[in-house]
Amino acid sequence: MxxxxxxxxxxxxxxxxxxxxxxxxxxxxxxxxxxxxxxxxxxxxxxxxxxxxxxxxxxxxxxxxxxxxxxxxxxxxxxxxxxxxxxxxxxxxxxxxxxxxxxxxxxxxxxxxxxxxxxxxxxxxxxxxxxxxxxxxxxxxxxxxxxxxxxxxxxxxxxxxxxxxxxxxxxxxxxxxxxxxxxxxxxxxxxxxWFWDDFHHNGAFFLPHAFNFLSSFGLPRPEPTTQRNPRFDHGTPDGYEFFLRMGPLKNANEKYLKGKVPFWNDIVAHPNYDEFWQKxxxxxxxxxxxxxxxxxxxxxxxxxxxxxxxxxxxxxxxxxxxxxxxxxxxxxxxxxxxxxxxxxxxxxxxxxxxxxxxxxxxxxxxxxxxxxxxxxxxxxxxxxxxxxxxxxxxxxxEVWPPKQAQEKTLYFHENGKLNFEAPAAGEAEASAYISDPAKPVPFTEEVALGMTREYMADDQRFASRRPDVLTFQTDVLTEDLTLAGEILAQLKVATTGSDADWVVKLIDVYPDSAQANPHQPNKPMGGYQAMVRSEVFRGRFRNSFEKPEPFTPNQVTPVNVELQDVLYTFKKGHRVMVQIQSTWFPLVDRNPQKYVDNIFEANEEDFIKATHKVYHSPQQPTSLKVKVL
Incomplete structure (x- = not known):
């Protein structure tokens, strides 16, 4: 050619x-x-x-x-x-x-x-x-x-x-x-x-980061040495396929690690925020x-x-x-x-x-x-x-977060709307999607074995076009909007299953007229959906990280997700977008969506499809609490 x-x-x-x-x-x-x-x-x-x-x-x-x-x-x-x-x-x-x-x-x-x-x-x-x-x-x-x-x-x-x-x-x-x-x-x-940094985020397990790191670094060192441990050979450059073929987390030891990595075994033995993690x-x-x-x-x-x-x-x-x-x-x-x-x-x-x-x-x-x-x-x-x-x-x-930042609330609405006004009577009460652990939403379009550093700013259009990702966005901004400090997603959700993960992504949607950037002069930036902040929450820990509990199927339940701080200005002409999903693979391990005591010991048959709903009615509003500078 x-x-x-x-x-x-x-x-x-x-x-x-x-x-x-x-x-x-x-x-x-x-x-x-x-x-x-x-x-x-x-x-x-x-x-x-x-x-x-x-x-x-x-x-x-x-x-x-x-x-x-x-x-x-x-x-x-x-x-x-x-x-x-x-x-x-x-x-x-x-x-x-x-x-x-x-x-x-x-x-x-x-x-x-x-x-x-x-x-x-x-x-x-x-x-x-x-x-x-x-x-x-x-x-x-x-x-x-x-x-x-x-x-x-x-x-x-x-x-x-x-x-x-x-x-x-x-x-x-x-x-x-x-x-x-x-x-x-x-x-x-x-x-x-380590229940919030690196390997865990709000109890959800960052699979490739932990597996790739511990499969080498975690091997025992019986005596002093100048040599590094060998890296694990995945046999493929495609992490999505490797970890999907691996199956449930229990297979990590059965197929690959063979019980030889002590700290992996500790993670398996301590799925909750118990004394092991607390100390x-x-x-x-x-x-x-x-x-x-x-x-x-x-x-x-x-x-x-x-x-x-x-x-x-x-x-x-x-x-x-x-x-x-x-x-x-x-x-x-x-x-x-x-x-x-x-x-x-x-x-x-x-x-x-x-x-x-x-x-x-x-x-x-x-x-x-x-x-x-x-x-x-x-x-x-x-x-x-x-x-x-x-x-x-x-x-x-003088201090962080800045004292002058004012707390405001962005509300979710029917038809994927997002604004600072509370839901009104007569709006559709919820938006729904089907989450299938067998076909999880990828965290990136790249072919990679590990957690790419770029994913934190990647274009999210590939996700917003999927039926198992909910998208809410503001109208085009008529003036700059600067967020400074912590962000709290206050979700009102329900599931047909008995467990679920909730991924919340805050996104800056560029205007169609956005120009290419100097470092990538030939990359079109019109409509780019730049991820600004994202986080995942394992729903079983919504009331306690020490004592997880299942969801009652089809019952509206509050889940609060702390997204960590930002200092970011959404420019005039841009939009603010929030995406909600329940798989983020292989960045985060798959939640079976059927409650089991220890996900690290779940079996293949425990993984089920489930329909999740995010509510946005006056009685059950879902919102994003932000601080505006």
């Missing part, structure tokens, strides 16, 4: 853009790697903890010994490699801080790679410690910091800690160490509670923090850990009112502020390269102020540095 010039031209342009981006990243890596080799020396240590275990730690120190340097530490379960003579190709949170003059410390956390001890996922924090055997991440942080400031000969006595994702959890847990030398901590995309919740322990300034960082489009940054900031703010406590939320995917330029995602363009600005004007200023300048006063940065989507601009607030 021969391509015409009209078809060939956009393909050539797209290839050129991809090649340019790859070359730019490679050049940065090469520049950083050369700088590290020329300016840093590397040393490896086994640092003793109070219980006698030793944690493998790598220290990169400036070769220039004419002055003292602050320490920036990263504690990780993902390896501090390369081990031995090899050097990292990047150091610190950013290329900016790499060149600012720091001692960079990386540590394999307890029980991972070359560190001694037993690894425990989301190590439970012990508020009261009776002896040297009572250890957690706060004690390991304290002992590490104490060793560093006493044993290194070229530090200035000030220590900072940062980490993204799981290392973000270790940074947040390190806050409770209260070591006097720990002056600044930045938990970035931190995990707060891994970091939030109740974020109190009595005595010293370090805190800057929590997250991405509005983080498919893994959006709950963690927002809740950690809010909890620290509530429990430690005198502490310097900041939050930064940008237009980023998971860790995107350090791994991408932050200019676009899927079809959405964010106006500029946002990551370099953050690295230079926010992150570097934060750490330099507290670690290099030894400041006793707060850094001159606002408490909340937040990116406003839609308008593509950064905004500053």
């Amino acid at each position: 021969t391509l015409s010039k009209d078809l060939l031209r956009p393909l050539v342009l797209l290839l050129a853009l991809c090649l340019y981006a790859a070359q730019s990243m490679a050049q940065q890596v090469n520049q950083d790697s050369l700088y590290i080799r020329q300016n840093y020396e590397k040393a490896e240590y086994q640092i003793p903890m109070r219980d006698g275990k030793k944690l493998f730690t790598v220290v990169y120190s400036p070769k220039d010994k004419s002055k003292k340097y602050p320490i920036l530490m990263n504690r990780t379960p993902y390896s501090v490699g390369p081990y031995g003579e090899g050097y990292k190709t990047s150091l610190g949170p950013s290329p900016t801080l790499l060149r600012e003059g720091y001692i960079f410390v990386y540590q394999d956390v307890r029980g991972t790679y070359m560190s001694e001890g037993e690894f425990v996922n989301m190590t439970p924090h012990l508020d009261k410690k009776k002896g040297k055997k009572d250890i957690d991440e706060s004690t390991d942080t304290y002992d590490t910091v104490d060793w560093l400031v006493k044993k290194l000969d070229n530090d200035n006595g000030n220590v900072g800690q940062w980490g993204i994702s799981y290392p973000g959890f270790y940074a947040a847990a390190g806050l409770m160490s209260n070591h006097p030398a720990l002056k600044a901590v930045s938990p970035q995309a931190p995990i707060a509670d 891994r919740n970091l939030l109740p322990h974020l109190k009595n923090i005595k010293g370090p300034a805190v800057m929590t960082v997250g991405g509005w489009y983080d498919a893994e850990d959006l709950y963690g940054p927002l809740k950690i900031y809010q909890t620290i703010e509530k429990n430690n009112p005198k502490l310097t406590n900041m939050i930064v939320m940008g237009p980023w995917v998971h860790g995107g502020w350090a791994r991408t330029d932050g200019s676009n995602l899927s079809g959405v363009y964010f106006g500029q390269k946002n990551s370099p600005w953050y690295q230079q004007e926010v992150e570097a200023r934060f750490f330099n102020h507290y670690l290099k300048e030894g400041a006793k006063t707060p850094v001159k940065l606002p408490e909340a540095v937040m990116f406003e989507g839609g308008n593509n601009t950064w905004r500053e607030f």
Whole structure:
């Protein structure tokens, strides 16, 4: 087949853009790697903890010994490699801080790679410690910091800690160490509670994310090693087909994992929010923090850990009112502020390269102020540095959510209408759809094995055209509408089954006249349905996450779904859309829709079709509670 010039031209342009981006990243890596080799020396240590275990730690120190340097530490379960003579190709949170003059410390956390001890996922924090055997991440942080400031000969006595994702959890847990030398901590995309971050969202199970991660990371490490576990081979690039063919969740162990992944077995054994999960919740322990300034960082489009940054900031703010406590939320995917330029995602363009600005004007200023300048006063940065989507601009607030935001309610109506007026008498009482677990709604049009980072901003037209997805939208907006803060979907629903999931998606519908974006100049944007926020709720947990209960068939039942915060402007000429559905595959495992005590043990025959209704009558209104700025 021969391509015409009209078809060939956009393909050539797209290839050129991809090649340019790859070359730019490679050049940065090469520049950083050369700088590290020329300016840093590397040393490896086994640092003793109070219980006698030793944690493998790598220290990169400036070769220039004419002055003292602050320490920036990263504690990780993902390896501090390369081990031995090899050097990292990047150091610190950013290329900016790499060149600012720091001692960079990386540590394999307890029980991972070359560190001694037993690894425990989301190590439970012990508020009261009776002896040297009572250890957690706060004690390991304290002992590490104490060793560093006493044993290194070229530090200035000030220590900072940062980490993204799981290392973000270790940074947040390190806050409770209260070591006097720990002056600044930045938990970035931190995990707060694994019943809402990563593997679970409101009790619903994020299947490919958990399976793909734990099938490798979750394998036991019987002795110290420098080697990573092999990745699971799915035998196909199509995750939708792989997980559909796998069948009920019980088949994951029977067909593939064979009981060899301990934490998968823990998930299966604890389907509800019981003590196992509760003791891994970091939030109740974020109190009595005595010293370090805190800057929590997250991405509005983080498919893994959006709950963690927002809740950690809010909890620290509530429990430690005198502490310097900041939050930064940008237009980023998971860790995107350090791994991408932050200019676009899927079809959405964010106006500029946002990551370099953050690295230079926010992150570097934060750490330099507290670690290099030894400041006793707060850094001159606002408490909340937040990116406003839609308008593509950064905004500053004294507190988050902003106090000036006014609560309003968007109501659902018959014929797919959505507005700020309550339903009137005479309207149809409900909209219905049939949900079939055998033919679940895909979460993306892409062929992928895992949770794509783009899905958080993808065009949702493929879903709105399905009969098992309800769509409600406003008229064309006559003025801008800015939402700032949390969103609560207050659903009134009924089902012919006895269990169901409820997926709620908030969407920005572009006008038909929308122009192509700079990063995809040949992609038509007219009518694009950009997902702004989305969440899923496993209906059995509507009254309690500890004690699930079935639905009574055909009985109208309230289900409240917290969608997490936004800062987003729906522009004049756009529409606001909300989609409701009950499958989101394979992102979320399939709910059988017939109540069983443990979905991880459900059988094939438990999966049934069900008709779901969303009510929008004056007596049973469904609505979206928002905060308008």
